[in-house]
Amino acid sequence: MNVFGMTVPAGFELATSIAIIIVKIAVIVAVTMLHVLYATYFERKVIGHMQVRLGPMRVGYHGILQPFADGIKLFFKEDVVPAEADKTVFKIAPIIPVFATLSAVAVIPFFDGFVIANINVGLLYLFAMSSLAAYGVIMAGWASNSKYSFLGGLRSSAQVISYEVPMGLSLVGVMLLSGSLNLTEIVKAQQQYWFGMYLIPQFLGYFVFMVSAFAETNRTPFDLPEAESELVAGYFVEYSGMRFAFYYAAEYIGMIVMSCVAVICFWGGWTLPPVLVDAVPALAAVPGIVWFLAKVYFHVFLYYWVRATVPRYRYDQLMSLGWKVLLPLALANIVVTSVVKFFAGS
Amino acid sequence: MLPKIFFGYFAIAMVVLSLLIITRRNPVHSVLWMLVLFFHIAGLYLLLNAEFLAAVQVILYAGAILVLFLFVIMMLNLKEEISGERFEGAWPLGVSVSAIIFVLMLLTTGDFVHGPVGKYTIEVIKSETHAKALGKLLYTEYLFPFEIASLILLIAIVGAIVLAKRRS
Numbered sequence: 001m002n003v004f005g006m007t008v009p010a011g012f013e014l015a016t017s018i019a020i021i022i023v024k025i026a027v028i029v030a031v032t033m034l035h036v037l038y039a040t041y042f043e044r045k046v047i048g049h050m051q052v053r054l055g056p057m058r059v060g061y062h063g064i065l066q067p068f069a070d071g072i073k074l075f076f077k078e079d080v081v082p083a084e085a086d087k088t089v090f091k092i093a094p095i096i097p098v099f100a101t102l103s104a105v106a107v108i109p110f111f112d113g114f115v116i117a118n119i120n121v122g123l124l125y126l127f128a129m130s131s132l133a134a135y136g137v138i139m140a141g142w143a144s145n146s147k148y149s150f151l152g153g154l155r156s157s158a159q160v161i162s163y164e165v166p167m168g169l170s171l172v173g174v175m176l177l178s179g180s181l182n183l184t185e186i187v188k189a190q191q192q193y194w195f196g197m198y199l200i201p202q203f204l205g206y207f208v209f210m211v212s213a214f215a216e217t218n219r220t221p222f223d224l225p226e227a228e229s230e231l232v233a234g235y236f237v238e239y240s241g242m243r244f245a246f247y248y249a250a251e252y253i254g255m256i257v258m259s260c261v262a263v264i265c266f267w268g269g270w271t272l273p274p275v276l277v278d279a280v281p282a283l284a285a286v287p288g289i290v291w292f293l294a295k296v297y298f299h300v301f302l303y304y305w306v307r308a309t310v311p312r313y314r315y316d317q318l319m320s321l322g323w324k325v326l327l328p329l330a331l332a333n334i335v336v337t338s339v340v341k342f343f344a345g346s
Numbered sequence: 347m348l349p350k351i352f353f354g355y356f357a358i359a360m361v362v363l364s365l366l367i368i369t370r371r372n373p374v375h376s377v378l379w380m381l382v383l384f385f386h387i388a389g390l391y392l393l394l395n396a397e398f399l400a401a402v403q404v405i406l407y408a409g410a411i412l413v414l415f416l417f418v419i420m421m422l423n424l425k426e427e428i429s430g431e432r433f434e435g436a437w438p439l440g441v442s443v444s445a446i447i448f449v450l451m452l453l454t455t456g457d458f459v460h461g462p463v464g465k466y467t468i469e470v471i472k473s474e475t476h477a478k479a480l481g482k483l484l485y486t487e488y489l490f491p492f493e494i495a496s497l498i499l500l501i502a503i504v505g506a507i508v509l510a511k512r513r514s
Contacts, residue, residue: 125401128408135381157413157416182475
């Protein structure tokens with residue numbers, strides 16, 4: 001076994017590989033949390049400029065230190081627990097979504113070979129983790145013992161369960177084409193096309209996936225769980241200080257994870273279209289993480305763009321969109337993909 | 347050695363968690379302990395190299411079915427549930443029947459015979475990946491039982507819709 005050119009002495013292989021994994025986890029968690037901090041800043045700036053405002057300007061140059069100021073403020077705020085709340089559940093609830101979304105990052109390959117856990121059922125693992133995030137919402141809604149939180153919690157759980165179905169089915173097309181559930185394999189399988197991504201053969205799947213991803217992360221136009229005009233803030237009305245910040249962080253990590261999945265499954269991950277690399281060979285020298293992050297940032301920008309553009313859906317419209325439009329579209333996509341693959345393969 | 351430690355942990359934790367589930371006064375707490383239990387079951391599947399089953403266990407049971415459980419429980423009158431007795435009067439009978447079954451199982455463990463090794467050894471599954479091996483078997487050898495199971499589920503869905511429609 002070799003680490004950075006040094007040979008590991010016999011008997012220390014297991015300890016070394018565990019140490020490497022721990023270092024990787026520390027790096028990825030730190031980088032993800034930094035991304036979360038600046039995703040909030042990016043969002044406020046983007047939406048500010050779209051609404052002809054400046055956004056945060058006070059802390060540092062053009063408000064560049066604003067996320068740190070917010071973080072310090074939230075950290076020192078009083079942690080209020082309602083008297084009639086179920087105390088244990090109330091305190092555990094915010095940890096679950098952060099834990100679930102951060103665990104999802106473990107299987108995401110950022111560039112060739114850099115992934116904490118290269119498991120064979122990577123895509124299913126991502127679904128499992130994203131479905132767990134709903135517990136944080138339901139538990140918060142129930143444990144707060146307040147009408148607004150409870151309604152928000154119920155809305156959110158119904159929404160997340162409904163949209164998980166089309167989201168899962170929209171990725172079946174990708175599984176069919178790549179023949180694998182391993183995220184690294186899925187990225188590599190996309191190199192068979194000259195355009196190097198599943199975006200074109202799977203445009204229907206991509207559309208369904210993106211709409212469902214917006215609903216899964218409770219973002220506008222599907223942010224009914226927190227609909228501030230009717231439910232104050234939905235399931236986390238009663239939360240303050242750090243526990244409130246946990247929900248905020250989980251939402252942003254969720255957005256980043258969904259963007260990563262979209263990039264890996266439809267945009268070719270860290271690779272570039274082969275036709276582009278053939279035309280400009282110098283591009284092959286650029287590290288894959290650059291392309292990966294550029295694609296992820298575009299998707300995060302997409303979230304803000306949509307938020308600044310479209311109004312919120314009504315609840316019955318949300319449900320009928322999920323079950324009557326997205327689900328049949330995803331199923332049709334599976335049928336078409338299987339038929340095409342069957343005849344093209346034989 | 348390592349797998350044995352993991353198995354011991356999962357087995358003991360699952361028994362403790364099951365006891366916690368049935369003894370909680372608050373049904374919502376029971377369901378939350380059940381969530382932890384489902385994770386341990388998924389862990390056991392992982393120990394058996396059944397990664398697909400482990401993932402599906404978390405997605406379906408923890409992610410969907412348990413959330414529906416929570417929905418139903420939230421519609422109950424929780425105050426009544428919490429103040430009432432946790433167990434029915436017949437619980438000593440239940441405990442003694444399960445104790446007898448437990449003793450019977452202990453007595454028969456001595457006669458345990460290891461079954462013949464099938465086609466799907468751990469090496470085969472590792473090279474073919476678990477999802478692929480399972481999928482192939484389900485859609486070829488076990489297609490008929492698989493279709494029957496899906497038909498039963500479909501009937502349940504239709505039944506639920508009929509019940510919901512009649513009321514309005």
